[in-house]
Amino acid sequence: MLGFVLRRIAMAIPVILILIVFSFVLMRAAPGGPFTKERALPPVVLENINAKYGLDDPFLVQIGTYLKNIVFHFDFGPSFVYQDRTVNQIIAEGFPVTLTYGFWSFVLAVVIGGGLGILAALKQNTWLDYLAVGFSIGAQAMPNFIMAPILVLIFTLGLGWLPGGGWYTGPGDPNTYSAYLVMPVIALSTSYLASIARLTRSSMLEVLHSNFIRTARAKGLPNRVIIFRHTLKPALIPVISYLGPAFVGMITGSVVVDMFLSTGGIGKDFVQAALNRDYSVIMGITILVGMLTILFNLIVDVLYAWIDPRIRY
Amino acid sequence: MNISIKAALLTSAFALASPALAAGTHPATGEQLSDNQTYTYRMLDDIKSFDPQINTDVEGSHVLRDLFEGLVNSDADGNAVPGAAESWEVSEDGLTYTFKIRDAKWSNGDPVTAGDFVYAWRRLADPATASEYAWYMELMGVENGAKVVAGEMAPDTMGVTAADDKTLVVKIDAPRPYFPGMLTHASTFPVNQKVLEAHGADWTKPGNLVGNGAYVLTDYTSGVQVTRERNPMYWDNDNTIIEKVVALVINDENIALTRYDAGEVDKTEVPAGQFPALKAKLPDETYSTPRSCSYIYMFNLGENGPEELKDVRVRKAMSYALNRDVIVGSILKGGQYPSYNWTHQKTAGFEMPDIEYSKWTQAERDAKAKELLAEAGYGEGGKPLKLTLNYNTSEAHKKIAIAASQMWKQTLGVEVELANFEWKVHLDKLRNGDFGMARYAWCGDYNEPSTYTDLFTSTSGHNNGKYSNPKFDELAKAAKTSDNPAEDYKQMEQLLADDMPIAPVYQYTQVIMVKPDMKGYPFNDLMNNIYSRRMYRVAE
Numbered sequence: 001m002l003g004f005v006l007r008r009i010a011m012a013i014p015v016i017l018i019l020i021v022f023s024f025v026l027m028r029a030a031p032g033g034p035f036t037k038e039r040a041l042p043p044v045v046l047e048n049i050n051a052k053y054g055l056d057d058p059f060l061v062q063i064g065t066y067l068k069n070i071v072f073h074f075d076f077g078p079s080f081v082y083q084d085r086t087v088n089q090i091i092a093e094g095f096p097v098t099l100t101y102g103f104w105s106f107v108l109a110v111v112i113g114g115g116l117g118i119l120a121a122l123k124q125n126t127w128l129d130y131l132a133v134g135f136s137i138g139a140q141a142m143p144n145f146i147m148a149p150i151l152v153l154i155f156t157l158g159l160g161w162l163p164g165g166g167w168y169t170g171p172g173d174p175n176t177y178s179a180y181l182v183m184p185v186i187a188l189s190t191s192y193l194a195s196i197a198r199l200t201r202s203s204m205l206e207v208l209h210s211n212f213i214r215t216a217r218a219k220g221l222p223n224r225v226i227i228f229r230h231t232l233k234p235a236l237i238p239v240i241s242y243l244g245p246a247f248v249g250m251i252t253g254s255v256v257v258d259m260f261l262s263t264g265g266i267g268k269d270f271v272q273a274a275l276n277r278d279y280s281v282i283m284g285i286t287i288l289v290g291m292l293t294i295l296f297n298l299i300v301d302v303l304y305a306w307i308d309p310r311i312r313y
Numbered sequence: 314m315n316i317s318i319k320a321a322l323l324t325s326a327f328a329l330a331s332p333a334l335a336a337g338t339h340p341a342t343g344e345q346l347s348d349n350q351t352y353t354y355r356m357l358d359d360i361k362s363f364d365p366q367i368n369t370d371v372e373g374s375h376v377l378r379d380l381f382e383g384l385v386n387s388d389a390d391g392n393a394v395p396g397a398a399e400s401w402e403v404s405e406d407g408l409t410y411t412f413k414i415r416d417a418k419w420s421n422g423d424p425v426t427a428g429d430f431v432y433a434w435r436r437l438a439d440p441a442t443a444s445e446y447a448w449y450m451e452l453m454g455v456e457n458g459a460k461v462v463a464g465e466m467a468p469d470t471m472g473v474t475a476a477d478d479k480t481l482v483v484k485i486d487a488p489r490p491y492f493p494g495m496l497t498h499a500s501t502f503p504v505n506q507k508v509l510e511a512h513g514a515d516w517t518k519p520g521n522l523v524g525n526g527a528y529v530l531t532d533y534t535s536g537v538q539v540t541r542e543r544n545p546m547y548w549d550n551d552n553t554i555i556e557k558v559v560a561l562v563i564n565d566e567n568i569a570l571t572r573y574d575a576g577e578v579d580k581t582e583v584p585a586g587q588f589p590a591l592k593a594k595l596p597d598e599t600y601s602t603p604r605s606c607s608y609i610y611m612f613n614l615g616e617n618g619p620e621e622l623k624d625v626r627v628r629k630a631m632s633y634a635l636n637r638d639v640i641v642g643s644i645l646k647g648g649q650y651p652s653y654n655w656t657h658q659k660t661a662g663f664e665m666p667d668i669e670y671s672k673w674t675q676a677e678r679d680a681k682a683k684e685l686l687a688e689a690g691y692g693e694g695g696k697p698l699k700l701t702l703n704y705n706t707s708e709a710h711k712k713i714a715i716a717a718s719q720m721w722k723q724t725l726g727v728e729v730e731l732a733n734f735e736w737k738v739h740l741d742k743l744r745n746g747d748f749g750m751a752r753y754a755w756c757g758d759y760n761e762p763s764t765y766t767d768l769f770t771s772t773s774g775h776n777n778g779k780y781s782n783p784k785f786d787e788l789a790k791a792a793k794t795s796d797n798p799a800e801d802y803k804q805m806e807q808l809l810a811d812d813m814p815i816a817p818v819y820q821y822t823q824v825i826m827v828k829p830d831m832k833g834y835p836f837n838d839l840m841n842n843i844y845s846r847r848m849y850r851v852a853e
Contacts (some may be wrong), residue, residue, distance in 0.1 A: 030737070030738075031737060031738045031741040031742075032736075032737025032738060032740055032741040033737075035445065036737050036740045036741055036744070037369070037445070037740070038740065038754075039755075039775060040740075040744060040774050040775055040777075041445055041448070041774075042448050042451075042462075042774050043774075044462055044463040044464070045443075045444075045445065045447045045448055045462060048440040048441075048443040048447065048462070048464070049443045049445065051440070051443070052441075052443035053443075081361060082359070082361055082362070082535075083361065083362045083364070083367045084361075084362045084363060084364060084367070084514075084517045084518075085535070086514075090535070093534075093535050093536075094535065094536065148568070149565070149567060149568055149571070152568050152571050152572065153571055156571065156572060156575045156577070157571050157572075157574055157575045160575065163577065164568065164571060164572040164575055164577050165561075165563060165568065165572065166537050166538060166561060167534060167536075167537045169532055169534045169537065169538065169540075170532075258536065259564040259565060260564070260565050260568055261568075262536065262537055262538075262561065262562050262563050262564070263536070263537070264359075264534060264535055264536025264537040264562070265536070268536060268564075269536070275735065275736065275737070276737075277737055
């Protein structure tokens, strides 16, 4: 097992390198640059800027310098658009935000989505099942860019319970930390919750109808043992392979949540950086998401082995 | 002691301690002020920089105008009034300005000196700073400014010097009667050299940032909000009423409006098309006031442009056939001005020329358009005409483009293919002359017509359609030194109407909601230079 983990980590290094080179090339292939503005900069001004950021160096030198700074100094460079800040600072400010609301969204989606799925499977074709399925289809059909404005309408304008967006700025803030968390978590978790519920339900049903469960029943095992010991674990495998990437998706934020609810997370930073051609920020967040994806895929693989004794590495 | 008496005594003690009338009456108008003097407004996007020489944004400039003060401010109507300079004199040839710097302090207590301006201006032009607005030095015409930006001369050779701590001397290369007005631009604001050197790249962080404006930066949460609070060191602090200014980043304009309704923000923008309904519902807080920007369709007359558009009759036909009243009245609905010229009509020192086709009815314009197009050999009975119109991604641009293409098709039978591009791609195509017709908009840098007219000189870097008329260039040059530049601007606009290198579409208004208890918003300033210290909240 340890050997497997080490091998996977060793493999991650070339994967990240390839990711960097590919993103770098693709990003530069897009028309326009960070300093392409509505009012065109005079050539001399542009030259000064390019010289300052090393954008006038040959392409290979630029990639080389970039990699060198990351490997030796863990420095992802300055932002070209948010010029007071470096990429390290942007990620250090934005990532904790998305990590927080992403984590709680994940918890909510897993607990409620998983719970609904299990319940629906156990009570298949009863009103409870229909309700759970109906709810998850409804939630799936409610994208977060519709959800967010509706939440603001209800909780801020209608009830006046929650701030209409923003993030906790420290002591002296008129609202509590959790007040800022409620709407982002609901908006982000809903569609994940629906997917998890449907996935859990169908996976549970499949296992419940398999031969070894029939055997267990025939043996006269109590229902509780059948469900918790024999059904749940195998039924979780497809759910877990969904949860790995879903977790990464959630903690690296959602552009919709950040845009509509002004949370200041890196989801918006990422999309804005792409639109602004803020090269260094695009690269920084791409690498972060890449590394997290590799990490969580590894965790999922380790979990497989732990859940299903038939899987060995 | 009775609690309420204690409270009353406390309040009066506070009132005595703070000469700024915490909850008294307005010193000039006598209105009863509210206890709550926090002004919260919606900001579309995050602040890109708090550094005056690095900032390029309108929203950033608004914040900088609170944190710093330039030599000159603009008053509520947009006129140049003394700021950090108490007064100024101009030499007879109009080339040397001498500013007397006011006795004022930085927020850390240092005196504001002429040297601070010298430092900031050199910094703006210095290639090492690599400021995007370095060209503003050139635009102002500061002596040697262009050469310093190009790296041909050292920053200390520039025509800005401190005769002593209180006297700043600026030499410019040609007389510009509007020069003082240009100094309201944030890139000319002073910075404190000591602070920059002490903190390096982190000097703009809250706590480090030292300014000479009415407010200090107390909190910045990226992507969420910017908070600034009263600066007791500011020279005119006694007349500042708003204690705290909060800018909330809200990207979505509809959510911003909901939060305005919920009382979370005091000012927000009206989403496109919603002005009439909101004005009817909330007449006392919905405003549409002129804003110095002009929206056009640019024709590409350059080498990559379509042959057909090189014929002025085709360009005129295309422009005439645009029904601006429909675009403004049925699509934008925010009181924008249907436009038949380039310079925003409310620009100071601009007199609207007698542009013939602006006086015709749309039926007359349509008839003339058909006639011209037929003369050029296109349209009914002639060759079919196919053109492309580029625009960048936005709901409003799309609606206008669709309407325009329908007008061209129905009136002239011209097929216009609409090409939507992401912003940077759109700009890239404009720069490279890779378009037939393209949406374009320009906002004035200062309140004088040359900020518009200069764009269509043949040497302008923004003249993407490559319009060139020696007569126009001559007039542009003459206007710089003329006693009556308004006449030159008139003639230039007339040339634009004759040559029609652009089809003007509309001129902007600022369409906003401001809570009825918030007073002092500069609605009449075409440049929308907002100074929070002039605002106040009245008791309801």
